Amino acid sequence: MGREVSESCIDSLLIEMVSTYCNRFYANKPELAARRIEAIGYQVGHQLSERYTMERPRFSDHLEAIKFICKDFWSELFKKQIDNLKTNHRGTFVLQDNRFRWLTRMSIDQSPENGASEDPSIMADEKAVESMHLYFPCGIIRGALSNLGIPCAVSADISNLPACSFVIRIKA
Amino acid sequence: MIVCVAVVGHQNNPLYIQSFTDADDALKLHHIVHCSLDVVDERVNNPKKSGPTLNETFLGLLYPTENYKVYGYLTNTKVKFILVTTDLDVRDADVRNVIFQEVPCCIC
Numbered sequence: 001m002g003r004e005v006s007e008s009c010i011d012s013l014l015i016e017m018v019s020t021y022c023n024r025f026y027a028n029k030p031e032l033a034a035r036r037i038e039a040i041g042y043q044v045g046h047q048l049s050e051r052y053t054m055e056r057p058r059f060s061d062h063l064e065a066i067k068f069i070c071k072d073f074w075s076e077l078f079k080k081q082i083d084n085l086k087t088n089h090r091g092t093f094v095l096q097d098n099r100f101r102w103l104t105r106m107s108i109d110q111s112p113e114n115g116a117s118e119d120p121s122i123m124a125d126e127k128a129v130e131s132m133h134l135y136f137p138c139g140i141i142r143g144a145l146s147n148l149g150i151p152c153a154v155s156a157d158i159s160n161l162p163a164c165s166f167v168i169r170i171k172a
Numbered sequence: 173m174i175v176c177v178a179v180v181g182h183q184n185n186p187l188y189i190q191s192f193t194d195a196d197d198a199l200k201l202h203h204i205v206h207c208s209l210d211v212v213d214e215r216v217n218n219p220k221k222s223g224p225t226l227n228e229t230f231l232g233l234l235y236p237t238e239n240y241k242v243y244g245y246l247t248n249t250k251v252k253f254i255l256v257t258t259d260l261d262v263r264d265a266d267v268r269n270v271i272f273q274e275v276p277c278c279i280c
Contacts (some may be wrong), residue, residue: 053247058247
């Protein structure tokens, strides 16, 4: 397990993957592109969780597994831990990362240009592109949790960049 | 002497079984591995809460048969490693440290 690549390679690969799936493979079908990207993330998360849970003792309940995702898993992937974890104790968890590493290179164009009529559509486009980039980490989380025996659905929320929240809903 | 190593997936599906004896008892070893899966499930569902063994990955000696000893190891992702050995004077610590450190690393 000693091979390494540079982080800029990973960044470029992810950006290119999202762009290829959205613009070339499934050019006018963003739903399909999103599902494919999320499936790739699922595979990656599945295998990464196998590798990162090797030495540790087993988890006693769902909260332990989610805490593992927030601390060890996130540090291995992004060199930092999740900043905030909230739960409603009924199967929903919100993981908030105040500076999500893969979105730090993404520009946030907040200056209002001329013409208020153009703003909503441009902003909607930007939000759509940014949300495409979040399907991969959602898939990673979903794959990791299913390998630990917790089927769930994961969605992301980017109301204020560069902070990013992942909402995990455990399927009963 | 180790006679059989098995890796079993999380739905009790066999991923890898290899027996290391020359004799024709591969079927008997498969049967022993199959029976030991029940013991693993029992250990997981009824943990001995008195000891520090509640969430250990190494399950220890699962059960001794007439001339074999069976050891088990369970990962977080419910992948089970089963080891069948004929060594009668092997210690738990040896099995845990030597074998079950290396084998899971090879999988990842």
